[in-house]
Amino acid sequence: MDETLDVIIAGGGMVGAAVAAALGQAGLSVALVEGGDPPAAVADDAPFDLRVSSLNLASRQLLEAVGAWDFIPAARRCPFRHIEASDEEERHHIHFSAAELGVDNFGHFVENRVIRRALWQRLAELPTVTTLCRTGPVAWVPGGHRSLLELDSGRMLAARLVVGADGAGSRIRELAGIETRDQDYHQRALIVNVETRLPQQDVSWQRFTPAGPQAMLPLPGHHASLVWYDSPEATLAREALDNDALRQAIEAAFPSRLGGIEGITGRASFPIRRRHAERYVRQRLALVGDAAHVIHPLAGQGLNLGLQDAEALSRRVIAAFQAGDDPGGRQPLAGYARERRPQTLAMIAAMETFHHVFTGAAPLRHAAGAGLSVAERLAGAKRQVMRHALGL
Ligand SMILES: Cc1cc2nc3c(=O)[nH]c(=O)nc-3n(C[C@H](O)[C@H](O)[C@H](O)COP(=O)(O)OP(=O)(O)OC[C@H]3O[C@@H](n4cnc5c(N)ncnc54)[C@H](O)[C@@H]3O)c2cc1C
Structure with a gap:
């Protein structure tokens, strides 16, 4: 086994790569374990891919802060x-x-592929970040001072913290025994x-x-x-x-x-x-992005929520690291879960309401439709919704 790293991140999608960039930029030693290939370059005149996301202002600010935004071509x-x-x-x-x-x-x-590519380009500039591709975790062993992660290659990694950023079907979540609440719409x-x-x-x-x-x-x-x-x-x-x-x-x-x-x-x-993890953290382990929550995409907020997880977790882990405390300890992880779960629950509730009132019985739909016109005339309510759209 190699030395103990600060953080292992399973899943090099947009959210996992954002966590890796934030932590690597602050000098933490990070291994990013990705089941697939590294993202390929996208030519400026290539046809547009089908997977597209809306990045709100808060997400843009995060991508700027980790040095990835400028890799997204205009x-x-x-x-x-x-x-x-x-x-x-x-x-x-x-x-x-x-x-x-x-x-x-x-x-x-x-x-999505352009966002992911930009983040990986930034990771290549960070000397404390190592990327391991075409491999994934098969076992996770938590411990008092570090977590162990065994990869399907047989390699064993050790770190103060393991982050599950491996998407909706998260293997890390499964290895940690975290249940989910699911709903098929x-x-x-x-x-x-x-x-x-x-x-x-x-x-x-x-x-x-x-x-x-x-x-x-x-x-x-x-x-x-x-x-x-x-x-x-x-x-x-x-x-x-x-x-x-x-x-x-x-x-x-x-x-x-x-x-x-x-x-x-x-x-x-x-x-x-919809899929929501019963908990976001366990001993020396945290879930982010779709590994923690999958919401109805009708308002295009899934990735924005995931990037907010990345910001909140990395902010707390970096603060502990810089204070000489344990970056995978109870305090940063409990603070992360306390901050993020209510935000996600509020977003899930909002998406449920939109889904049910507009697909419900005719009177409910008409009332919801009329509500749009009323809200259009309420300057305060509109402002509030707009601030949400920005992610503020
Ligand atoms: C139809 C649709 C439209 C959407 N539109 C929007 C939108 O407009 N705006 C928005 O904000 N969100 C949108 N979303 C949601 C958004 O796409 C997701 O929230 C986002 O992709 C989640 O990113 P992630 O990095 O958490 O997970 P993923 O993108 O799923 O990345 C997970 C990564 O982990 C890797 N991985 C998986 N398993 C393993 C393993 N065992 N070991 C190692 N690596 C592994 C995968 O290869 C992948 O790279 C939409 C979703 C859908 C379905």
């Missing part, structure tokens, strides 16, 4: 300055403008990348229908990512349509302001589930 990020939501008939709607808060934008849409999200006739828009909009929301996420140039939630049966049938039939279905069902569609460049669908 050609691959799309700022949005307006957010709009409406009911199915578009009788009731609400509109948020970043200018009302005195900021340039609410955030950026960026492909009986919905799928069809993601369709399209070339639009209209040039890039700086608005992210969403329309709530009884079958689920429809959303348009702008991408640079004449591109957009459409998200269409529906029952699993309807979604799978739509996903199987040929490009021309799918284009016609979108033009018929989506609001007319989308404009015409020149072409379809990619599609995939995902089941919509």
Whole structure:
């Protein structure tokens, strides 16, 4: 076995890599264990990938603080300055403008692979961070002074803290015996990348229908990512349509302001589930990102929540390290869980409410629709929602 590291992170996705960058930048010794390959470079003119996330202001600030933001090329990020939501008939709607808060934008849409690549480029600059790819944990042994992690290669690692950032099906969570509360929404999200006739828009909009929301996420140039939630049966049938039939279905069902569609460049669908870990920490172990919580993606907040976990955990671990205390000790971990669980529970509750009122019985839907119009007129409430959208 090698020497005892400060931290081992299992999972080199966006959240695990963000934790590694924050800790490595502060001088902690870190091993990042990733089951797949390191992220490949993305050419400026490459077609857009299907997995796209909205990074709010708080997430951008974290990426800037860990030195990764500048590795995201301007050609691959799309700022949005307006957010709009409406009911199915578009009788009731609400509109948020970043200018009302005195900021340039609410955030950026960026492909997941570009965010991940930027973080790994930053990791390559940090001498105390080691990355181990195509391997994963098979056993975890907690101890008074350190945790041991055995990898499938037979290698044994030891650290003051093990972080599980290995996604929704987290092996670390399983090895630590942490249960989850799960819910299947009986919905799928069809993601369709399209070339639009209209040039890039700086608005992210969403329309709530009884079958689920429809959303348009702008991408640079004449591109957009459409998200269409529906029952699993309807979604799978739509996903199987040929490009021309799918284009016609979108033009018929989506609001007319989308404009015409020149072409379809990619599609995939995902089941919509919620999963929440019963606890975020155990002795010398912490869960972050989707390993701790998977929420309904209708408001595009899953990654933002995960990056807030990364910020909160690394802030507390670094503070302990710099004070000469144990970075994997009880205090930073308990503080992390106390800070993050209520935030996630509040976000889950908000997503549940949106999901249930807009897919519920007609009177409830109408009341919810009317609520959008009322909120549109309540300056204080609007401001509060906008601050949430920024992640503040
Ligand atoms: C349809 C859809 C749309 C979404 N849109 C948005 C959005 O607009 N905005 C937003 O904020 N969020 C969005 N999300 C959520 C967001 O994609 C996730 O919250 C985010 O990807 C979680 O990042 P993560 O790093 O925690 O996990 P992951 O991205 O799952 O990364 C986990 C990493 O761990 C690795 N790994 C897995 N198992 C092991 C193992 N045993 N050993 C070692 N490594 C392992 C994987 O290879 C991977 O690299 C969306 C989700 C869905 C389904």
